Amino acid sequence: MGEFLQFLFTGVTTGAIYGLIALGFNVLYNATDLVNFAQGEWVMLGGLLFYSLGVSLGWPMVAAFAIAVLLVALLGLLLERAALRPVKKPEPITLIIITVGASIFLRGVAMRLWGKDPYSVPPITASVEPVRLWGAALMPQSLWILGVVVVLMTGLHLFTKRTLTGKAMEACAIHRNAAWILGIPSERMILLAFALSAALGAVGGVIIAPITMPSYDMGTMLGLKGFCAAMLGGLGSHWGAALGGVLLGVLESLGVGYFSSGIKDAIAFLVLLIILIVRPSGLLGASAVKRF
Amino acid sequence: MGSVKRLGSTTAFALGVTTVGLWTKNPYVQQLLIIIGIHTLLALGLNMLMGYAGQISLGHAAFFGMGAYGTGILTTHFQWSPLASLPLVLVAACFLGYLIGRPVLRLSGYYLAMGTLGLGIIAHVIFREWDTFTGGASGLVGIPPLTFGPVMIMLGTSGFYTVWGTVLLFFVLCGRVVNSRVGWALRALGDSQKAAAACGIHTAHLKALIFSFSAMMAALAGYLYAHLLGFISPSSFDFLMSIRMVTMVVIGGMASIWGSLLGASVITLLPEWLHVFSDYEMMVYGLILMVVMIFLPQGLTRGVLDAVQQARSHTHRNIRGAQEASASRKGEEV
Numbered sequence: 001m002g003e004f005l006q007f008l009f010t011g012v013t014t015g016a017i018y019g020l021i022a023l024g025f026n027v028l029y030n031a032t033d034l035v036n037f038a039q040g041e042w043v044m045l046g047g048l049l050f051y052s053l054g055v056s057l058g059w060p061m062v063a064a065f066a067i068a069v070l071l072v073a074l075l076g077l078l079l080e081r082a083a084l085r086p087v088k089k090p091e092p093i094t095l096i097i098i099t100v101g102a103s104i105f106l107r108g109v110a111m112r113l114w115g116k117d118p119y120s121v122p123p124i125t126a127s128v129e130p131v132r133l134w135g136a137a138l139m140p141q142s143l144w145i146l147g148v149v150v151v152l153m154t155g156l157h158l159f160t161k162r163t164l165t166g167k168a169m170e171a172c173a174i175h176r177n178a179a180w181i182l183g184i185p186s187e188r189m190i191l192l193a194f195a196l197s198a199a200l201g202a203v204g205g206v207i208i209a210p211i212t213m214p215s216y217d218m219g220t221m222l223g224l225k226g227f228c229a230a231m232l233g234g235l236g237s238h239w240g241a242a243l244g245g246v247l248l249g250v251l252e253s254l255g256v257g258y259f260s261s262g263i264k265d266a267i268a269f270l271v272l273l274i275i276l277i278v279r280p281s282g283l284l285g286a287s288a289v290k291r292f
Numbered sequence: 293m294g295s296v297k298r299l300g301s302t303t304a305f306a307l308g309v310t311t312v313g314l315w316t317k318n319p320y321v322q323q324l325l326i327i328i329g330i331h332t333l334l335a336l337g338l339n340m341l342m343g344y345a346g347q348i349s350l351g352h353a354a355f356f357g358m359g360a361y362g363t364g365i366l367t368t369h370f371q372w373s374p375l376a377s378l379p380l381v382l383v384a385a386c387f388l389g390y391l392i393g394r395p396v397l398r399l400s401g402y403y404l405a406m407g408t409l410g411l412g413i414i415a416h417v418i419f420r421e422w423d424t425f426t427g428g429a430s431g432l433v434g435i436p437p438l439t440f441g442p443v444m445i446m447l448g449t450s451g452f453y454t455v456w457g458t459v460l461l462f463f464v465l466c467g468r469v470v471n472s473r474v475g476w477a478l479r480a481l482g483d484s485q486k487a488a489a490a491c492g493i494h495t496a497h498l499k500a501l502i503f504s505f506s507a508m509m510a511a512l513a514g515y516l517y518a519h520l521l522g523f524i525s526p527s528s529f530d531f532l533m534s535i536r537m538v539t540m541v542v543i544g545g546m547a548s549i550w551g552s553l554l555g556a557s558v559i560t561l562l563p564e565w566l567h568v569f570s571d572y573e574m575m576v577y578g579l580i581l582m583v584v585m586i587f588l589p590q591g592l593t594r595g596v597l598d599a600v601q602q603a604r605s606h607t608h609r610n611i612r613g614a615q616e617a618s619a620s621r622k623g624e625e626v
Contacts, residue, residue, distance in 0.1 A: 035402035035405075035406070037405070083582050083586060086586050086587075087585070087586055087589075088589075089589065091589075092400075092401035092402055092405075093342075093346065093348050093401075094585050094589050096348055096350075096401075096402060096405045097348075097538065097542060097581050097585045098581065098582050098585045098586065100350065100405075100535065100538070100581060101577070101578045101579070101580070101581025101582040101585065102578060102582060103578070104532075104535055104574045104575075104577050104578035104581065105574070105575055105577075105578025105579055105582065106578070107574050107578075108572065108573070108574030108575030108576075108577075108578055109575060111571075111574065112571065112572070112575070220531065224406070224409065224410070224413070227406055228410075231403075231406075260421070262417065262420065262421035263417060263421060265413055265417055266413070266414045266417040266418075268410075269409075269410030269411070269413050269414050270410075270414065272406065272407070272410045273396070273407055273410050273411070273414075276399055276403055276406070276407050277395050277396070277398065277399075
């Protein structure tokens with residue numbers, strides 16, 4: 001029982017991160033119909049920048065957190081402006097190769113700047129003892145992660161449903177030209193979506209840093225797992241992202257716990273392939289997803 | 293391309309290969325040329341899928357690895373002779389390619405890219421984790437060189453001719469496929485799947501078929517690679533290798549058979565010329581992918597050719613326009 005519960009805790013914690021990354025995919029997909037293959041690199045950059053600012057330079061944690069997220073959001077804007085806006089014929093195959101190129105490029109830059117070794121980052125509350133529950137330990141960092149993810153999910157929900165900007169963004173997602181005719185600056189909304197999705201990834205990178213040790217090559221895998229979570233929950237659905245993330249995290253953690261740690265990455269992709277082929281709309285998504 | 297022109301370019305290429313083969317005696321250069329040949333096979337196979345049929349694959353290193361590990365396992369664990377394992381490896385790759393391709397290629401766009409990426413990662417995990425057969429992360433050692441009777445044919449000059457003979461064979465084969473009915477069906481598929489289906493093309497079957505063909509070519513390249521080095525490890529068949537393959541296609545130009553040779557040469561020679569390259573490898577690939585796709589989405593060869601053609605037709609039009617203008621002026625005078 002204790003063992004199972006332990007796996008469940010680990011799974012829900014990593015699952016929450018996957019959910020957060022999936023949320024980043026969703027925000028961008030909703031606004032632009034684009035799947036950004038560099039999404040995972042925002043997570044990596046968030047984690048590494050947080051390390052440099054908060055641990056190396058010794059800034060207060062809150063400031064390091066804010067500046068790291070802000071910088072990554074700016075990079076998100078830069079990606080849209082420099083690499084995606086100039087494309088003349090935006091066909092999926094072109095955009096895929098460009099974002100894959102951006103992802104490889106950012107990885108290469110991070111490798112030059114931070115080297116190949118992972119860094120250790122202290123947990124947000126290092127002094128608090130883990131909570132013991134039926135023989136399993138619940139780390140305070142896990143609670144932090146869950147808390148941050150829940151706050152962000154709720155915030156995003158309120159933003160899109162209650163604020164004018166959020167509604168305008170949703171209008172752009174439904175029909176860009178129609179929104180533009182109604183006086184919504186759709187170009188600016190797309191930029192906002194890029195910044196927002198990069199920022200969400202960066203937040204994920206910062207809060208996961210104490211458990212995974214950020215390194216230059218963590219992004220690709222996390223990005224793919226995030227996409228898997230987004231597909232599992234239904235691409236575009238925010239609550240689906242959370243559900244998909246947690247489900248994937250728990251599956252992985254059980255697989256690692258009861259089988260072997262080597263197959264961890266294969267589980268996510270097996271799930272992804274099955275969901276793509278059997279039910280592409282995901283568990284909570286709208287039924288009409290353009291997959292074929 | 294007309295058949296005479298095609299025959300001409302093929303002959304020129306064959307002559308070029310023969311001359312280079314006779315002229316190079318330096319083992320380092322020979323090894324490099326062999327690797328370029330293997331990469332050309334990879335790029336050509338992927339180009340048939342990406343360039344002509346318009347279906348992206350971000351996990352093609354899986355089939356490259358399948359060929360290498362297939363023959364590696366057969367020859368080391370089961371003491372097969374390398375020549376005996378070749379047909380089995382190729383048939384298995386074809387079969388698996390079709391079997392995997394049929395469901396996966398129902399996907400398109402981003403989903404296909406993610407799906408194939410997933411395939412590549414699953415294959416990499418299998419190569420790394422199934423250590424009773426694959427040797428795990430440390431790799432598989434002692435793969436015998438290719439021999440034909442008493443002659444070693446995977447070393448030096450004979451190796452060079454084996455690999456480049458294969459490349460030539462596939463150049464001719466792909467050239468014929470591309471200019472056949474199947475080739476036009478592939479291009480139609482690349483332009484619009486719906487329109488292709490409306491023209492009576494069995495798109496699902498055709499897509500799986502071309503996927504299986506390119507899987508077979510990747511496996512063949514893997515087979516040659518394994519017997520060339522005698523040692524393989526999972527890191528040669530990871531995500532970065534898949535990206536390397538896509539980069540070769542993108543540099544050479546989508547839907548360009550000769551472009552594959554250019555792309556493979558650039559990607560193989562870059563690390564040799566730039567000694568610090570390995571530190572910047574990913575940055576360079578990333579930049580190449582982004583810049584080429586933003587400015588020349590048809591790839592370098594095609595982009596440059598198009599630009600030349602455009603410039604030429606532009607001057608033609610100017611000349612003709614000037615002639616017409618002067619003719620009409622003459623008409624007015626009369």
